[in-house]
Amino acid sequence: xxxxxxxxxxxxxxxxxxxxxxxxxxxxxxxxxxxxxxxxxxxxxxxxxxxxxxxxxxxxxxxxxxxxxxxxxxxxxxxxxxxxxxxxxxxxxxxxxxxxxxxx
Numbered sequence: 001x002x003x004x005x006x007x008x009x010x011x012x013x014x015x016x017x018x019x020x021x022x023x024x025x026x027x028x029x030x031x032x033x034x035x036x037x038x039x040x041x042x043x044x045x046x047x048x049x050x051x052x053x054x055x056x057x058x059x060x061x062x063x064x065x066x067x068x069x070x071x072x073x074x075x076x077x078x079x080x081x082x083x084x085x086x087x088x089x090x091x092x093x094x095x096x097x098x099x100x101x102x103x104x
Contacts, residue, residue, distance in 0.1 A: 003059055039056070060091055
């Protein structure tokens with residue numbers, strides 16, 4: 001549920017222009033795509049999908065933990081961007097592992 005309304009929350013909570021808000025959303029999408037590509041190349045090389053999936057979930061938890069630190073969700077832009085990039089990177093690692101597991 002948190003992910004569904006995050007973009008709207010950022011649009012209202014941050015005093016950004018519409019262009020800055022779009023750049024923020026595109027940065028998150030780009031992080032998801034780049035990480036997915038790297039993890040997709042890493043998986044056939046290591047032949048480990050469960051460990052990549054667990055590592056991805058750990059990275060995602062760390063990214064969410066950064067947002068739990070007080071008022072970082074609206075005050076510190078760098079922490080907000082880094083945490084969401086970590087969440088997207090960990091999510092892409094988890095997706096690759098889930099896809100391989102479902103195909104097996």
